[in-house]
Amino acid sequence: MIRTRFAPSPTGYLHIGGVRTALFNWLFARKHGGQFLLRIDDTDAQRNVEEALAPILHGFRWLGIDWDEGPEVGGPYAPYYQSQRMDNYRAAAAKLVAAGFAYYDYATTEEIQAEREAAEREKRQFTYSRRWMAETDADRQRFEREGRAAVVRLKMPREGTLVLDDLVRGRVEFDWAREQDHVVQRADGTCLYHLASVVDDFDFQISHVIRAEEHLSNTPRQVFIAQGLGYPRPQYAHLPYVAEPGSRNKLSKRKLDKYLKNADFAKVNEHGQRIAAALGLATSAETFNPVIVDFYEQVGYLPDAIVNYLLLLGWSLDDKTEDFSRSEMIAAFSLDRVNKAPASFDPAKLAAFQERHMQRLPAKQKVAFVLPFLQRAGIVSSPPPCDIGPKLLALVDAAGDRIKVAGDILEYADFLAPADKLEYDEKALEKRIAKPPEAMPLLKKFREVLAATEPFDAPTLDRALHQFVEREQIQIGQIIHAIRVAVTGKAVGFGLFETLALLGRECSLNRIEQTLDRIESPAPSPQPPAAILPPSAAP
RNA sequence: GGCCCCGUCGUCUAGCGGUCUAGGACACCGGCCUUUCACGCCGGCAACACGGGUUCGAGUCCCGUCGGGGUCACCA
Numbered sequence: 145m146i147r148t149r150f151a152p153s154p155t156g157y158l159h160i161g162g163v164r165t166a167l168f169n170w171l172f173a174r175k176h177g178g179q180f181l182l183r184i185d186d187t188d189a190q191r192n193v194e195e196a197l198a199p200i201l202h203g204f205r206w207l208g209i210d211w212d213e214g215p216e217v218g219g220p221y222a223p224y225y226q227s228q229r230m231d232n233y234r235a236a237a238a239k240l241v242a243a244g245f246a247y248y249d250y251a252t253t254e255e256i257q258a259e260r261e262a263a264e265r266e267k268r269q270f271t272y273s274r275r276w277m278a279e280t281d282a283d284r285q286r287f288e289r290e291g292r293a294a295v296v297r298l299k300m301p302r303e304g305t306l307v308l309d310d311l312v313r314g315r316v317e318f319d320w321a322r323e324q325d326h327v328v329q330r331a332d333g334t335c336l337y338h339l340a341s342v343v344d345d346f347d348f349q350i351s352h353v354i355r356a357e358e359h360l361s362n363t364p365r366q367v368f369i370a371q372g373l374g375y376p377r378p379q380y381a382h383l384p385y386v387a388e389p390g391s392r393n394k395l396s397k398r399k400l401d402k403y404l405k406n407a408d409f410a411k412v413n414e415h416g417q418r419i420a421a422a423l424g425l426a427t428s429a430e431t432f433n434p435v436i437v438d439f440y441e442q443v444g445y446l447p448d449a450i451v452n453y454l455l456l457l458g459w460s461l462d463d464k465t466e467d468f469s470r471s472e473m474i475a476a477f478s479l480d481r482v483n484k485a486p487a488s489f490d491p492a493k494l495a496a497f498q499e500r501h502m503q504r505l506p507a508k509q510k511v512a513f514v515l516p517f518l519q520r521a522g523i524v525s526s527p528p529p530c531d532i533g534p535k536l537l538a539l540v541d542a543a544g545d546r547i548k549v550a551g552d553i554l555e556y557a558d559f560l561a562p563a564d565k566l567e568y569d570e571k572a573l574e575k576r577i578a579k580p581p582e583a584m585p586l587l588k589k590f591r592e593v594l595a596a597t598e599p600f601d602a603p604t605l606d607r608a609l610h611q612f613v614e615r616e617q618i619q620i621g622q623i624i625h626a627i628r629v630a631v632t633g634k635a636v637g638f639g640l641f642e643t644l645a646l647l648g649r650e651c652s653l654n655r656i657e658q659t660l661d662r663i664e665s666p667a668p669s670p671q672p673p674a675a676i677l678p679p680s681a682a683p
Numbered sequence: 684g685g686c687c688c689c690g691u692c693g694u695c696u697a698g699c700g701g702u703c704u705a706g707g708a709c710a711c712c713g714g715c716c717u718u719u720c721a722c723g724c725c726g727g728c729a730a731c732a733c734g735g736g737u738u739c740g741a742g743u744c745c746c747g748u749c750g751g752g753g754u755c756a757c758c759a
Contacts, residue, residue, distance in 0.1 A: 322685075620718060
């Protein structure tokens with residue numbers, strides 16, 4: 145039976161690199177009909193575990209990465225929190241000592257540190273002298289009488305070679321003599337990660353340990369622990385880590401300033417910030433940025449797009465397949481096609497996947513996806529008015545590919561709740577209406593046409609405008625841009641006829657009138673009347 | 684510094700000795716379509732880190748150099 149696990153420590157957020165590791169574990173288990181479980185590595189920080197864990201579990205659920213055993217779902221080997229399994233680790237430590245694979249060590253940190261420094265001065269590798277190792281109960285008593293306290297150290301072999309057959313990296317060798325007598329149990333009796341991890345992996349019957357590359361050098365000591373305890377050795381697969389955009393350094397949550405200098409990263413971030421602002425979201429860089437999964441949920445990415453992108457970050461099927469549904473990726477995944485070199489996280493490519501997935505989303509689903517964003521922004525009430533369905537459908541239809549993430553709908557809120565007063569793009573207003581002499585008279589005339597057009601829908605409006613253009617003997621460009629600016633205030637937008645139909649007759653007519661008024665009798669504006677040029681630039 | 688890992692376009696990658704004058708995707712740059720924007724379509728730019736071997740033949744195998752990274756805690 146194939147069983148894999150992902151072991152987050154409760155940090156309060158889900159990191160994109162962590163998700164990639166979890167995804168590969170999940171995929172591998174699903175592919176082979178095995179189980180994927182979540183174990184919580186909270187041996188160190190005990191405070192607020194529940195609170196710091198919630199966003200992580202939420203993130204996995206949102207992404208559709210489900211776990212068969214672990215927090216909130218339980219399982220036959222519960223509990224799945226390391227902080228609740230300390231007794232097991234202590235028993236294992238004792239067993240290791242009894243079997244001669246570990247020992248009680250009474251050295252103080254200072255003494256160890258002194259040995260380490262001496263080794264460094266003499267330019268030789270540090271190997272603990274085991275001077276304070278207790279070999280007998282008499283030793284222990286003697287040390288304790290001196291007021292010393294014991295930690296448990298691994299009694300690592302000092303010769304020989306460990307050969308590891310890693311499922312991703314192939315054969316890797318380590319000299320045992322390079323390994324240190326690592327501490328597995330602290331003086332206060334609590335146990336450390338490596339011991340805990342090995343014990344749990346055995347207790348949970350983990351068959352494949354699939355984890356990030358940074359654990360590769362930790363593997364010898366874990367293998368040693370497992371051997372000492374008489375456990376079978378799980379299969380190891382060390383994944384390359386996820387690197388920073390445009391570099392080979394490991395992606396970290398703390399180097400945002402640096403990433404922001406990357407144009408693509410900055411663009412994705414800025415897009416997200418804009419949406420967050422429209423939603424009234426309080427965003428701290430700590431928890432709201434493109435390295436944190438929550439960012440994408442808040443902004444309105446599709447989980448499938450993220451998972452699809454992450455799948456290809458370090459794995460590929462062949463030379464062209466890029467789009468995978470969940471079932472396709474489960475069927476296609478294999479560890480031997482995992483790349484060995486680190487892959488840098490490219491938010492621009494993630495955005496491209498998002499775009500494609502969004503395009504494929506059926507209109508009705510897109511409406512359902514987008515609605516909560518409108519509600520959160522206070523544009524649509526909750527529960528929504530009963531006629532919202534067709535309205536939104538028309539809007540989403542007119543918007544087409546322009547809605548790349550769900551939050552983009554907020555850009556078009558004006559169609560759902562038309563503003564009393566338009567905000568104008570002044571340059572567009574000038575260029576399309578104020579400046580061309582024919583624009584205002586044409587707008588006035590066309591306004592009359594609009595008043596009479598029946599029905600007020602896109603195809604009919606289209607016909608009406610073309611007839612108008614023919615009658616007036618003008619180029620369509622002379623009027624169409626003017627209309628757009630007059631009814632939306634902006635130079636860019638949906639197809640014009642969809643725009644008019646969406647606004648409706650009354651609103652369209654009002655806005656044209658409003659715009660004309662504005663130009664004919666400009667309101668006393670707080671803005672200076674003309675551009676102020678620096679003296680040197682004056683003609 | 685020791686040990687370990689890695690090294691194909693800016694980025695993700697295909698390539699498992701000849702079919703590679705190195706393929707695809709994202710980004711970028713042109714053009715087309717078009718009432719704007721977006722989409723779409725067409726085209727372009729752009730890589731085997733370097734040096735030695737092995738071989739009839741090397742991006743592909745071996746060695747070295749260089750470069751990058753990871754790890755060396757009573758953190759996980």
